[in-house]
Amino acid sequence: xISLLRRRVKSINFHRVWAVMxxxxxxxxxxxxxxxxSFWWPTFNLLIWGLVTTYLQxxxxxYQFFISLFLGGVIMWVFVYRAQEEIGVLLLQEAWDxxxxxxxxxxxxxWEFTVxxxxxxxxxxxxxxLWMIMLAYFLFQFNLFRYGLVxxxxxxxxxxxxxxxxxxxxSLIIRFGYRIQVFAWTLILILQPFSGVFYPISSLPFWMQQxxxxxxxxxxxxxxxxxxxxxxxxxxxxxxxxxxxxxxxVFAVWFFAWSFRKARExxxxxxxx
Amino acid sequence: xxxxTVKDLTKKFGKYTAVNNISFSIKEGExxxxxxxxxxxxxxxIAMLLGIISPSSGSISVFGLPFAENRETILKEMNYSSAYIxxxxxxxxxxxxxxxxxxxxxxxxxxxxxxxxxxxxFTKQKDVLNGDLSSGNMARLNLCKAFINQPRLVLLDExxxxxxxxxxxxxxxFIKLSREKYKTTVLITSHNMAExxxxxxxxxxxxxxxxxxxxxxxxxxxxxxxxxVRFMMKDGTKRTIQFAREAGFTVSAKDRYVVVEVDxxxxxxxxxxxAEKGVSYDQISIDKPTLNDFFIxxxxxxx
Numbered sequence: 152x153i154s155l156l157r158r159r160v161k162s163i164n165f166h167r168v169w170a171v172m173x174x175x176x177x178x179x180x181x182x183x184x185x186x187x188x189s190f191w192w193p194t195f196n197l198l199i200w201g202l203v204t205t206y207l208q209x210x211x212x213x214y215q216f217f218i219s220l221f222l223g224g225v226i227m228w229v230f231v232y233r234a235q236e237e238i239g240v241l242l243l244q245e246a247w248d249x250x251x252x253x254x255x256x257x258x259x260x261x262w263e264f265t266v267x268x269x270x271x272x273x274x275x276x277x278x279x280x281l282w283m284i285m286l287a288y289f290l291f292q293f294n295l296f297r298y299g300l301v302x303x304x305x306x307x308x309x310x311x312x313x314x315x316x317x318x319x320x321x322s323l324i325i326r327f328g329y330r331i332q333v334f335a336w337t338l339i340l341i342l343q344p345f346s347g348v349f350y351p352i353s354s355l356p357f358w359m360q361q362x363x364x365x366x367x368x369x370x371x372x373x374x375x376x377x378x379x380x381x382x383x384x385x386x387x388x389x390x391x392x393x394x395x396x397x398x399x400x401v402f403a404v405w406f407f408a409w410s411f412r413k414a415r416e417x418x419x420x421x422x423x424x
Numbered sequence: 425x426x427x428x429t430v431k432d433l434t435k436k437f438g439k440y441t442a443v444n445n446i447s448f449s450i451k452e453g454e455x456x457x458x459x460x461x462x463x464x465x466x467x468x469x470i471a472m473l474l475g476i477i478s479p480s481s482g483s484i485s486v487f488g489l490p491f492a493e494n495r496e497t498i499l500k501e502m503n504y505s506s507a508y509i510x511x512x513x514x515x516x517x518x519x520x521x522x523x524x525x526x527x528x529x530x531x532x533x534x535x536x537x538x539x540x541x542x543x544x545x546f547t548k549q550k551d552v553l554n555g556d557l558s559s560g561n562m563a564r565l566n567l568c569k570a571f572i573n574q575p576r577l578v579l580l581d582e583x584x585x586x587x588x589x590x591x592x593x594x595x596x597x598f599i600k601l602s603r604e605k606y607k608t609t610v611l612i613t614s615h616n617m618a619e620x621x622x623x624x625x626x627x628x629x630x631x632x633x634x635x636x637x638x639x640x641x642x643x644x645x646x647x648x649x650x651x652x653v654r655f656m657m658k659d660g661t662k663r664t665i666q667f668a669r670e671a672g673f674t675v676s677a678k679d680r681y682v683v684v685e686v687d688x689x690x691x692x693x694x695x696x697x698x699a700e701k702g703v704s705y706d707q708i709s710i711d712k713p714t715l716n717d718f719f720i721x722x723x724x725x726x727x
Binding site: 253 | 437467468471474475476477478495496497499500503504506508509510511512513524527528529566569
């Protein structure tokens with residue numbers, strides 16, 4: 152057995168091993184996907200779990216809300232994440248299938264495509280969320296509907312935030328092509344640590360609290376905690392979140408139209424064929 | 425009636441001019457070839473005609489309407505196929521065509537899909553996943569898509585490049601039939617010169633972003649003055665080469681074959697001269713210039 156192993160090792164040509172390593176080392180810094188695997192995901196996990204742990208240490212003694220807070224946070228974050236991902240990946244799917252040119256050389260407009268993506272994301276989201284609500288109820292006796300009717304505007308605002316991010320990411324993909332496709336499933340997560348999905352904004356460092364102030368998602372998750380803890384609805388947070396969402400929506404629509412116009416000028420769409 | 429009118433069309437990418445001030449028009453029912461070497465500006469021109477790339481200047485009118493202001497109306501009656509596009513690999517042939525039938529608002533889409541599948545002899549594959557299609561069948565699917573809406577104007581970018589000769593011939597016959605039956609106007613690019621000669625009423629030849637010639641395929645071939653005289657030698661190969669060189673003709677020889685390039689009016693002089701030298705040959709062919717010769721000469725000379 153050892154002699155067989157020795158023979159195998161001896162038969163390895165390290166020039167060829169080096170060639171394979173070189174091939175990947177050369178492309179590694181040029182691939183956002185690989186860089187995200189190396190740096191983004193470890194950073195994201197460290198940040199989220201570090202902030203959660205810090206919050207748990209500060210909030211010792213009020214554990215009764217934790218299951219509701221965490222499970223509620225996980226389910227409601229799905230509204231943001233899935234809405235964004237569905238819109239972003241829908242465009243990429245057409246590009247990966249090399250179908251984008253056929254689509255956009257038909258009478259289909261970019262706005263029709265976007266509306267279809269939005270509707271599709273809502274449809275798939277409803278299925279995902281219903282499944283998660285059912286699982287959370289049967290496995291952990293957690294009932295998301297304990298938040299009451301306020302859940303509807305909260306869900307709508309989170310969906311809108313996901314949609315806005317989806318449009319911004321699509322704008323970047325249309326403009327810069329495949330090299331930034333990893334944004335379709337990573338960029339949204341930049342918002343998560345600042346949104347206070349699993350912990351209150353007040354437990355964040357000061358600079359992160361300032362960023363949280365301009366994110367519509369942070370007001371929704373804060374509002375959910377208020378409803379759970381105090382049984383009341385934070386209307387001012389709801390209105391601020393809606394106003395910020397409208398503002399970003401207008402920007403996203405403008406940015407999307409601008410990016411598409413620029414892509415047509417630069418011929419970027421042809422690169423998807 | 426003019427179906428397509430392009431006027432002073434230019435496309436610049438930064439400092440690089442891909443299409444340089446071109447103008448042409450195509451009449452209803454015409455089949456026009458857009459030829460040129462790689463990088464000539466053909467694909468950019470087609471992309472502008474489809475609204476995928478916006479022109480830097482100039483105008484495009486289709487069916488008498490300005491393209492920029494009437495994109496959806498125009499594209500409903502146009503279609504496009506390219507050897508370089510594929511189809512979603514998780515959809516079946518029928519599902520893919522159905523999606524496009526809806527996009528083009530085809531009346532009675534199911535019946536039309538059936539008809540198109542029958543025309544392209546593709547009915548048996550209707551439930552096959554696109555991902556399982558051979559490249560030839562993928563090209564056939566693209567053509568089915570290109571004719572799904574009975575377009576008045578269809579742009580075909582190398583439509584037969586990955587088809588076997590039999591299917592490629594069927595496609596050419598369909599294109600001709602479509603013109604005869606529905607007066608479909610076709611703008612086609614191809615690197616198969618025989619196909620262009622067979623199909624096209626007219627050829628637009630582009631190089632370095634400009635239109636450098638526009639004529640019938642025969643007209644373009646006639647612009648080449650050189651004729652190839654090909655001999656299968658019996659005796660006198662060396663004498664043939666020597667005579668041709670002394671007369672200032674270009675000559676090449678391989679195995680028993682000698683090819684002499686001469687102007688058409690010098691053919692008689694060449695043959696008389698070889699007879700005088702006592703040269704004998706088993707076979708002789710005199711090949712008139714073709715579109716292929718024109719293509720090669722233009723692509724090389726203007727480079």
